[in-house]
Amino acid sequence: MKRQYFLIFHLIMVVMLLSCEGEQDEPGSCHAEQFTMTQDPQNASAYRFKAETARDEVLYHWSINDTLAGDAASSTFEYDFLLDTSGKVPGGPGEYTICLSVISPECQKGTTLYCETITIGAPDTCPVVDLLSQETEPGTFQFTSNKVEEGIYYWFIDDVLSGDAGSNIFKYNFLLDNSGKVPYGPGDYEICLRVVTPDCPEGAEKVCKTVHIPSPGSTCPEAEFISNQSPPDVFKFMPGVIKFTSTFEDQKALYYWYLDGELSGDAAKHYFEYDFSVDPGSVHTGPGKYEVCLKVVTPDCPEGSNLFCETVVIKVDNSCPEVEFTTEETKHGQFKFTSTNIGTALYYWYIDGKLSGDAGSNTFEYDFLLDTSGKVPGGYGDYEICLRVATPECNTGSELYCTTVSVIDWW
Numbered sequence: 001m002k003r004q005y006f007l008i009f010h011l012i013m014v015v016m017l018l019s020c021e022g023e024q025d026e027p028g029s030c031h032a033e034q035f036t037m038t039q040d041p042q043n044a045s046a047y048r049f050k051a052e053t054a055r056d057e058v059l060y061h062w063s064i065n066d067t068l069a070g071d072a073a074s075s076t077f078e079y080d081f082l083l084d085t086s087g088k089v090p091g092g093p094g095e096y097t098i099c100l101s102v103i104s105p106e107c108q109k110g111t112t113l114y115c116e117t118i119t120i121g122a123p124d125t126c127p128v129v130d131l132l133s134q135e136t137e138p139g140t141f142q143f144t145s146n147k148v149e150e151g152i153y154y155w156f157i158d159d160v161l162s163g164d165a166g167s168n169i170f171k172y173n174f175l176l177d178n179s180g181k182v183p184y185g186p187g188d189y190e191i192c193l194r195v196v197t198p199d200c201p202e203g204a205e206k207v208c209k210t211v212h213i214p215s216p217g218s219t220c221p222e223a224e225f226i227s228n229q230s231p232p233d234v235f236k237f238m239p240g241v242i243k244f245t246s247t248f249e250d251q252k253a254l255y256y257w258y259l260d261g262e263l264s265g266d267a268a269k270h271y272f273e274y275d276f277s278v279d280p281g282s283v284h285t286g287p288g289k290y291e292v293c294l295k296v297v298t299p300d301c302p303e304g305s306n307l308f309c310e311t312v313v314i315k316v317d318n319s320c321p322e323v324e325f326t327t328e329e330t331k332h333g334q335f336k337f338t339s340t341n342i343g344t345a346l347y348y349w350y351i352d353g354k355l356s357g358d359a360g361s362n363t364f365e366y367d368f369l370l371d372t373s374g375k376v377p378g379g380y381g382d383y384e385i386c387l388r389v390a391t392p393e394c395n396t397g398s399e400l401y402c403t404t405v406s407v408i409d410w411w
Contacts, residue, residue, distance in 0.1 A: 001097075003185070008349045012235070017029070026126070026407055028137065030107040030109065030110070030111045030112060030332075031111060031112060031329050031331070031332070032111055032112040032114035032329040033052060033053065033100055033101070033102040033111045033114055034051075034052045034100075034114050034327075034328070035049050035050055035051045035052060035100050035114065035116075036049070036050050036052070037049055037098075037116060038050070039289070044120075044121075045080055045081045045082035045083070045120050046078070046079070046080040046081075046083075047078070047079055047081070047098075047118065048076065048077070048078045048079075049062065049070075049076065049077040049078070049079075049098060049100070050075065051075040051100060051102065052079075054075035054076075054286065055075075057102070057105060058102050058103060058104040059072045059073070059102070059103040059104075059108065060072055060073070060074060060077075060100060060102055061100065061101045061102070061103065062077045062098070062099070062100055063098070063099045063100075064079070064096055064097070064098055065096055065097055066097075066099075068216065069163070073191070073374055081096060081120040081328050082120065082202040083202065090265055091097070091143045091202070092120070092194070092202060092203055092205070092206065093121055093126075093203075093204070093205035093206075094119070094120060094205065094206075095117060095119050095120075096117070096118055096119075096120065097115050097116070097117045097404060098115065098116050098117075098118065099113045099114065099115040100113070100114050100115075101113050101114075110331060112332070112406060112407070112408050113406040113408065114327070114329075114342065115134070115239040115403065115405070115406070116327075116403065117394065117402065117403050117404065121205075125197075125199040125200050126197070126199075126200035126202075126203070126205070127148045127151065127197060127200065127204050128196055128204070128219055129145055129146065129148070129193060129194075129195050129204050129205070129207050130145060130146045130207070131143060131144075131145055131207040131208070131209055131260065132144045132145075132190075133209045133211060133343055135211075135222065136171070138175070139173055139174050139175035139176070139213055140169045140171065140172065140173040140174070140175075141171070141172060141174070141191075141211055142170070143155070143169070143170045143171075143172075143191055143193070143209065144169050144170075145168040145169075145193055145195065145207075146168070146169065147168050147397070148195050148197060149197070150197050150198055151168070151195045151196070151197050152165050152166070152195065152196045152197070153165055153166070153167060153168055153170070153193060153195055154193065154194045154195070154196065154203070155170045155191070155192075155193055156190075156191065156192040156193070156194075157172070157189055157190075157191055159190075159192075160189055165247070170191075170193075172191075172392050174189060174211075174213040175213065177357055183308060185213070186213050186214055186215045187212075187213055188210060188211070188212050188213075188307075189201065189210065190208055190209070191208065191209050191210075191211065192206050192207065192208040192209075192211050193206065193207055193208075194206045197310050210306075210307065210309065211306060211396070212306025212307065214306070219298075219300040219301055220296075220298070220300075220301035220303070220304070220305045220306070221248045221250075221253075221267075221296050221298060221301065221305050222247075222248065222305065222306070222308070223245045223246065223248065223294045223295055223296040223305040223306060223307070223308040224246070224248070224294075224308050225244045225245055225247060225272075225292075225294050225308065225310070226241065226244070226245055226247060227242055227244050227245070227310075241273055241274065241275045241276075242273070242274060242276060242312070243271055243272070243273045244257070244271060244272045244273075244274075244292055244294070244310075245270065246270040246271065246294060246296065247273040248342045249270045250270075250298060252298060252299055253270070253297065253298045254267045254268070254297045254298075255267055255268075255269060255270050255271075255272075255293055255294060255295075255296055256294065256295045256296075256297065256304070257272040257275060257292070257293070258291075258292070258293040258294070258295075259284055259290060259291070259292055260284055260290055261291070261293075262284075265282055272292070272294075274292075276290070276312070280345070286314065286388060286397040286398075286399070286400070287314045287320070287397070287398065287399040287400075288313075288314055288399055288400050289311055289312070289313050289314075290311070290312040290314070291309055291310075291311055291312070292310055292311075292312055293307050293308065293309040293310075293353060294307070294308050294309075295307050295308075296300040301363070302303075319393040319394050320391070320394035320397070320398040320399070321342050321345075321389055321394065321398055322398070323339065323340075323387055323388070323389045323400075323401040324339070324340070324398070324401050325337050325338055325339040325340075325387055325400045325401065325403075326338050327405060329405075330365070332369070333367055333368050333369035333370070333407050334365065334366070334368070334369070334370075335365070335366055335385075335405055336363060336364070336365045337349070337363065337364045337365075337366075337385055337387070338362065338363045339362040339363070339387055339389070340362065342362070342389055342391060343391070344391060344392060345389050345390065345391045346359045346360070346389070346390045346391075347359055347360070347361060347362050347364070347387060347389055348388045348390070349364040349379055349385070349386070349387055350384075350385070350386040350387070350388075350400075351366065351383055351384075351385060352383055352384055353384070353386075357373075364385075364387075368380075368383065368407045369407065371393070379407070379408060380407050380408060380409045381406075382404055382405070382406050382407075383404065383405050383406075383407070384402055384403075384404050385402065385403055385404070385405060386400045386401065386402040387401050387402075388400050388401075
């Protein structure tokens, strides 16, 4: 019966759309349809999303990380990110972007996407998993995880299940594939591990490493580095300057250092120093996660070594406020972002990593179709809006809170 109703509903919508063929959406009728998010107080991974209006003659296109989800006939959508039963939508710990577009007779092309981003953490009962990699011989790597009691180890090569689920060690020769299923040969590969235990049946947060397999006979060095902090991938709050030093040193080599994908440092130096103390003009400072990578080029390796990366985690100070903001499209292409008024504070707003807005205001309005600054991108497209707040008790700044907005040409 429910299926019959749904098919009839869609048939009616198709007839309505065909009857309106050739007509344009009325200006102002396709503003983003916002929705609210409610977390289940008994289950931190379960959320309920509810559109601001509920009507029978519209279709609600819900999506999770660009994958359609939910019931198009319903203005509400419930989902448990650690209990995915669809087999199609991503699940497990991680970051998810939930978006909504509404199709109606007056807005046949759909409203501007309205999106919110949430982070699903691993339950307290899930183990913390580490992953180390070591090249034991050319083309062969050994990946080792910390041992987890009653753990089942799901190893993946480029998202293809591999290895022995009963072992915390996975050894693989990328130049000699015997399975017939997993890619092999020279190239880059992402190796990931998710550990499942009786107390964590949905699996701990997946950890990944990328390895580069050069062509046989290649003389490229291994581009690895160490830091002056311990452990190498987790740093205390506001460490100041951190120095990363390559384990390979050659006067003829060039060292290409990257911070979050952006080329940084001096290529002539085998080390890279960076001050992570808060600079309001940069999103690559303050509390948060940062990826530092290194590629080495030598006369014998002009194509460059494998890219070696480590994650820097700058912990947030307990005295810093939790920051978030709401998004409202006030007219086509113009958005208003509003944070909680924290009191005596500075609000550092960013558009695609560029400092914008008034630091003295907890609101930030911007017209992406009428950019007068000459510095910030404008026009149709997707933009990442971020906010960091500094207070007298948290003068180094809070952790960045970000969301993505889409400016769509629906005329």
